[in-house]
Amino acid sequence: MSRLDKDVSEVTTSERERTKRVVYSVVYGAGREKLGEVLDISPLDAKDIITSFMKRFPGIPAYMRSVVNLCKSQGFLTTIFNRRRFFPGIKSQDSVIQAQAERQAINFVIQGSAADISKAAMVQTEVALASRPDLDAKLLIHIHDEMVWEVCSKDLDTVIDIVEPIMENTQQLCGPFVHLTVPLPVAICTGTNWAHMHPWTKE
Template sequence: MYGAGASKLAEFLQVNTAQANGIINSFIGRFPALRSFFNSVMNVCRQKGELRTFSGRRRLFPAINSPIPYLRSQAERQAINFLIQGTAADVCKAAMLRTELQLSRRPDIEAYLLLQIHDELLWEVRDLHLQQVEELVRAAMEDSTSLFSGTPSMTIPLPVIITTGKSWARMSSNDAV
């Protein structure tokens, strides 16, 4: 709900607009750096008419300086969403590539990437190889120092929660959340 206004949040949470405003203000109060982050993103976008994700993927925002308030606010919401969700997607894609590379070096392990759902990856793994794959996937995905070639290292941790089960409906985790 990045950048959603009070009316959109109220609709989503099924509360009134005043309650939604209170939630937004409480959230911003608890995380004051968000306001400055949003402002700096908007400043860059207004100056350049574009944004780039951490990996360098670029998107133009031609309406960011529009004199029409509706178009301008829509572009502002899209800009925040692009930067946050786009970078998250880039991180997930890099993690997929890295885990596939690591697994390709281990032909003795039977593990297959089946599906990506937002920030989750679903693997099919032989029981015999489960522990090895867990370790390999965790190591490959949690290493944030070299996700994207040609970019500075990320300095934030990327913890991975691994769940296992005989079916998607019966997953359980050994990780502390």
């Protein structure tokens, strides 16, 4: 069940996007003022959401503390693919600098690990498509966790059949680095241009 007391299958796109904003804001240290701006609600309502979120998911603040403590003890953190980043400000005597380093540390582990997976997906899909020179498809841009390909309409279904399973295969994506226990479903949209994209469903 979701926080809205709905089955996951019943959660709407707008509700999912709103929840993502709450999660990002809370995990990355946004206060009630910032969350209020993001959700277009009062700071008091935003504070209630943050409090409710922390109570319902106590493992998240505990995880955030563990990341900060680890960073303070060793001075650096690694992503799930073992990329390392040092945080010299984590032990600063300046509380502002230290707080900023703590937010960066939490952000690095989460966003950096997501970037690892996204980069692996980009590389592996490109390798697979390169083995099919008969297909008219090229990667245009990579934005956060999204990739945009330009594909000839006649090759669209074939390209999707190649790309989708690669991006959803967590064992192949992560290789020897980590074993993910959660699925990574891919949402595919198609359109004649970026302004007119719509969800793709297999016929």
